[in-house]
Amino acid sequence: MNTVSVVVPTHERTSVLQRAIDSVLNQTFTDIEAIVVDDASADCTEEVVNQYDDPRVKYIRHEENRGGSAARNTGIDAAEGKFIAFLDDDDEWRSDKLAAQLDAYERTTSDTGIVYTGIENVDMDGQTNSIKTPQIEGDVTKELLLHNFIGSFSAVMVDRETIEQTGLLDERFPSWQDWEYYIRLSQEAQFAAVPEPLVIRHNEAHEQISDDFETKLTKTYPLLRDRFDSLSAEYGRGFQRRREGHLLFHIGYAALSQSQYALARQLLSRSLLRDPTNKEAYIYWLSSLGGKYTYQPMQAVKRWVIRQFS
Numbered sequence: 316m317n318t319v320s321v322v323v324p325t326h327e328r329t330s331v332l333q334r335a336i337d338s339v340l341n342q343t344f345t346d347i348e349a350i351v352v353d354d355a356s357a358d359c360t361e362e363v364v365n366q367y368d369d370p371r372v373k374y375i376r377h378e379e380n381r382g383g384s385a386a387r388n389t390g391i392d393a394a395e396g397k398f399i400a401f402l403d404d405d406d407e408w409r410s411d412k413l414a415a416q417l418d419a420y421e422r423t424t425s426d427t428g429i430v431y432t433g434i435e436n437v438d439m440d441g442q443t444n445s446i447k448t449p450q451i452e453g454d455v456t457k458e459l460l461l462h463n464f465i466g467s468f469s470a471v472m473v474d475r476e477t478i479e480q481t482g483l484l485d486e487r488f489p490s491w492q493d494w495e496y497y498i499r500l501s502q503e504a505q506f507a508a509v510p511e512p513l514v515i516r517h518n519e520a521h522e523q524i525s526d527d528f529e530t531k532l533t534k535t536y537p538l539l540r541d542r543f544d545s546l547s548a549e550y551g552r553g554f555q556r557r558r559e560g561h562l563l564f565h566i567g568y569a570a571l572s573q574s575q576y577a578l579a580r581q582l583l584s585r586s587l588l589r590d591p592t593n594k595e596a597y598i599y600w601l602s603s604l605g606g607k608y609t610y611q612p613m614q615a616v617k618r619w620v621i622r623q624f625s
Contacts, residue, residue, distance in 0.1 A: 317371070318346040318397050319413055319472070322390030324383050325404040326354040329363050331517070338407035340369060344414040347371055350390045355380040384484040384492045387468070391483060397475055401468035405517050408469070412513035416472045419507050428477030428504025429497075431470045433512035444518065444618050449508035456501040457554070460547050461561040463494035469514045471497075477504040485542075490527070490535045498543055528573040536566045560590025568599055576606040 321339050325332050332351075339349045353360045353376040364374045375389055391399060400416070402408065416430040423430075434447045447466055451458055458464060465471060480503040484496050500506075540562055547558045567582030583600040586593065602613040 317348040317395060318417075319344070319348075319400055320390075320394030320396030320398070321347055321349045321400045321402055322387055322394065323349060323351045323402050323404055324354060324386030324390065325351060325356065325360060326380065326383075326386075327356045327358050327360065328404045329356075329358055329360055331405045332360065332363055334407050335402055335404050336364070336367065336372065338410075339402060340367070340371065341410050342408065342413045343411050344417060347413065348373060348394070348396060350375065350393055352386040352390045352393075353377065354382065354386045382486060382489070384486045384488060388483040388486065391478060394475075398472050399475065399478055400472040403467060403469050403516075406467060406469040407515045407517070409513045409515065413472070415509045415511065415513060419509050420472075420474070423507045424505070426505045427507045428474045429500055430472050430507045430509060431465050432509040432514055434466045434470055434514045434516050435512035436516045436518060438518050442618075443622055446512050448510045448512060450510055451506070452508050453505050454501070455506045456498065456546075457550060459494070459498045459501050460543060460550075460554075460558050462565065463491070463497065465493070465497055467514065467516055468493045469516065473500060474504075480504075488535055488538060489530050491531070491539055495539055495542060498546075502546075528569055528575065531569055532566060536562065557590045557592070560586045560588075560593060560596070563589060564593055564596045564599075567596075571599060571603055571610060574607065576603050576610065579603045 323335055323339070336349060336351065339347065349372045351364050351372065351374050353364070353374065355377045361374060361376065364372065373393070375393060377386065377389065387401060400413065412432060416432065419430050420427060431449060433449055436444045436446070438444055449464065451464055477500060481499050484492055488495055547555050563582050563586035567579050567586055570582055571579035580600065580603045583596055583603060586596045587600065590596070602610045
């Protein structure tokens with residue numbers, strides 16, 4: 316049995332898939348299996364995977380396209396490792412990512428079941444757009460109800476016991492499925508953080524379901540809101556209003572990033588009425604006032620500052 320099973324869901328991304336697989340096989344910790352789940356690709360994905368002369372690489376194919384959550388669930392079901400890590404096909408890991416997570420796991424308490432790392436987001440030219448360096452640890456349910464401070468699935472490694480207690484991903488979610496799953500994981504175990512950006516997330520020019528704002532607004536947002544409404548109520552009515560404000564902020568930011576400035580202003584205004592303590596919401600509300608003439612310069616300044624100090 317391998318120590319770590321790495322689940323790599325993919326769909327017609329042969330141009331980047333090899334980079335992801337290479338980053339798994341190039342880990343300094345080598346007791347792994349890489350399970351590539353092909354979600355009914357119509358291209359040469361199988362040939363790309365089969366070119367690896369490495370028994371650690373395994374290929375599973377869906378005959379019908381079922382989405383990223385279903386592909387991850389297939390990988391979880393097939394995994395044999397003590398730990399399960401996820402890697403999106405357009406991301407890559409730095410070589411010491413798994414070793415750092417395993418070391419952090421060994422140094423934490425027995426209540427820990429999830430270890431996550433930081434993420435560096437880069438553009439098509441390899442320029443850094445943002446860096447996450449996590450610090451939040453322990454019982455993180457309350458924090459996760461407000462925002463997904465972890466980010467991409469590519470950052471997390473979960474022990475088998477926690478996976479079994481939590482169950483599989485909810486395949487109803489077309490986006491924010493990582494956020495929903497993290498909240499459920501946090502109800503079963505504590506989180507540990509590796510405060511280094513050991514995941515490189517590439518913002519490439521391909522279509523992603525997370526970019527489908529209309530679906531996010533009409534399906535994902537109400538699903539996530541309602542899914543944990545009773546859980547957030549356990550923290551009191553004040554916290555419920557705060558969570559409502561944060562969810563409106565996240566969907567408002569999504570509208571802003573899709574250049575729907577009028578809708579973004581409306582959603583961000585509603586967010587601030589629910590939670591006037593959210594400083595970030597004020598910043599993005601102000602940036603939305605002039606549409607692209609205020610939002611785009613703010614984003615450019617933000618990227619410039621990050622690149623100067625990264």
